[in-house]
Amino acid sequence: MNTFAFLFHPFDLPILFKKGIKEESIGRMNQRFVERTLRWLEPIKRESAKIKSITGSEALCEMIMVPLICDQILYMDPKFVLDKTIKAAELAVKMKVSLIGLGAYLSPVGRRGVLISKAVNTPVTSGTTxxxxxxxxxxxxxxxxxxxxxxxxxxxxxxxxxxxxxxxxxxxxxxxxxxxxxxxxxxxxxxxxxxxxxxxxxxxxxxxxxxxxxxxxxxxxxxxxxxxxxxxxxxxxxxxxxxxxxxxxxxxxxxxxxxxxxxxxxxxxxVQVPSPVDFEYLALPPGVAYACLSEAMILALEGRFESFSCGGEISYEKIMEINALAAKHGFKLAxxxxxxxxxxxxxxxxxxxxxxxxx
Ligand SMILES: NC(=O)c1ccc[n+]([C@@H]2O[C@H](COP(=O)([O-])OP(=O)(O)OC[C@H]3O[C@@H](n4cnc5c(N)ncnc54)[C@H](OP(=O)(O)O)[C@@H]3O)[C@@H](O)[C@H]2O)c1
CATH class of the missing domain: 3.40.50.720 (NAD(P)-binding Rossmann-like Domain)
Incomplete structure (x- = not known):
């Protein structure tokens, strides 16, 4: 089955610790201490999910969390953030994925995926289109x-x-x-x-x-x-x-x-996805996904293992192309x-x- 990875990051600390620590106890912890600890955490494999297109084709999504919150991605040394994202991409490659998608604040990292793709010799898409x-x-x-x-x-x-x-x-x-x-x-x-x-x-x-x-x-x-x-x-x-x-x-x-x-x-x-996916860490209703994740799903279902949205500006033709592929596989605006x-x-x-x- 076509397999892809989606690299995501927690938006804030409560999401990161959803499984391990109760939200109230995070409030009592020293936030700076927790943020400093995150720096040393390695990327972690989270959920897997099977996606099914209305054409019948299937793809497997491996969710990999880069343990950095928004402020860290924005304000820490860009090289540190890039290296950590590349580590997550290396983990994805070990899982034999054919495409890597980037989510939210990771989309602009490494010149919008270019440096990550080069480092792991695997196509990367930022989900921007x-x-x-x-x-x-x-x-x-x-x-x-x-x-x-x-x-x-x-x-x-x-x-x-x-x-x-x-x-x-x-x-x-x-x-x-x-x-x-x-x-x-x-x-x-x-x-x-x-x-x-x-x-x-x-x-x-x-x-x-x-x-x-x-x-x-x-x-x-x-x-x-x-x-x-x-x-x-x-x-x-x-x-x-x-x-x-x-x-x-x-x-x-x-x-x-x-x-x-x-x-x-x-x-x-x-986006309304054509199969009932339910990603716990994204905190979205079942069957709904962010457009950046949906882009990676669509490309994997289509077998288009290429750096579709990577680097510079996005052309009108690319937008039309992803629209057509989305419709073909049953993805639509939620x-x-x-x-x-x-x-x-x-x-x-x-x-x-x-x-x-x-x-
Ligand atoms: N729903 C999805 O599937 C999806 C997918 C990808 C990205 N996103 C989200 O879309 C957003 C934008 O992503 P992007 O890749 O376009 O980011 P980007 O290229 O880094 O652009 C960010 C824009 O925000 C402006 N900005 C930053 N801070 C601001 C502030 N305090 N007040 C007003 N403007 C501010 C920046 O200009 P200045 O620096 O001049 O202010 C720039 O114009 C992010 O939140 C990202 O997580 C959503």
Whole structure:
């Protein structure tokens, strides 16, 4: 059977210790001590799962955990993080996998997989292409769900200069009325703005804003895809009737009081898989997986053992290609969920009503 490995990392300490230590006791431990200890832990093999396509083909997924949390991947010596990820890839190779997928904050490691693939002489895919595809699809679906035409919308992308944000910006710049690009670095935002304005078929008014709260003013839809592991916006920062597609893993908008507000925050980048997989460490509903993991599944089911999303920017043709393969094997955008709960018709009606009352 086609076998692939998926390298993932815990987002925070409670997830890491899910099996061994109770959550309350982590609170009592010295967090810095635990983080320092993690540095010396070796990558660990976790669950295995069989994936079945609607075509009948099957693949085996081996989950390997790189024991580093988000902050460590972001702020530790990049060489240390790369070496640890390569160790995880070596473990995968020992298990005779034909492809290695990277998840969440591991996607950008080693020049988006290039150095990892080279080190273990095995194809590596960062999962970015299918994540971009699902982010765009979710944005369009969210727009339509509240009865808006995409050409009349103002859409803000937070994390616009990142690999996922930039691809979404390139696509949406040809579709929307106003596109607001947001991130922390103004030079990179301005550069992206002028690149987009020179692209063929771009008609949107493009603005840059380094302040996330200001950037979402009067927006219809907000796409968030950043490498910030904590809250960037509160639901109270958003205009009435706004829909947010939060692709970031971990998310950048927290759940507090979300149900009482007149905005909708969708958990982005989630895919309905054609078989009932249930990965304990990813804490997702059965049958649902992150798009980056789904990309590795699709490639393994197709027998495409190649570094599909690896290194530089992702082309439109690649996005179309992974879309076609996803459909062939029965993968599709998961039903909209907000903080883990399915979004029902009543919620959509609430958002539409809030939009009507918007000044
Ligand atoms: N759902 C999935 O399957 C899936 C798959 C892969 C990745 N992801 C998630 O998608 C997110 C983005 O991934 P990526 O590979 O595109 O990352 P990336 O290429 O590193 O880009 C990160 C972007 O976030 C911006 N940023 C960082 N901190 C910020 C802050 N505090 N406020 C505003 N902007 C900030 C960065 O620009 P500045 O530095 O200028 O601020 C940059 O534009 C991550 O959370 C990742 O885990 C999800």
């Amino acid at each position: 299918y994540t971009i595809s699902t982010a765009i699809e979710a944005t369009i679906k969210a727009t339509e769900s509240i009865g808006l035409k995409i050409q009349n919308t103002k859409i803000t992308i937070i994390g616009a200069t990142g690999s996922i944000g930039k691809a979404c910006a390139s696509f949406l710049a040809r579709k929307v009325n106003t596109l607001v690009l947001s991130a922390r670095n103004i030079e990179r935002l301005e550069k992206l703005k002028s690149e987009l304005e020179q692209m063929h078929g771009v008609s949107a008014k493009i603005e840059c804003n380094v302040n996330p709260k200001e950037s979402v003013k009067n927006s219809d839809i907000v796409v968030i895809s950043t490498s910030c592991p904590s809250e960037i916006l509160s639901v109270f920062d958003l205009p009435a009737g706004c829909i947010v597609c939060d692709i970031s893993v971990p998310h950048n908008i927290t759940a507090s009081d979300a149900e009482q507000t007149d905005v909708l925050v969708i958990d982005g980048g989630l 039903n909209f969920r907000s903080f883990g709960k399915i979004v029902d018709d009543a919620t959509i009606e609430r958002i539409k009503k809030a939009r009507k009352n918007r000044k």
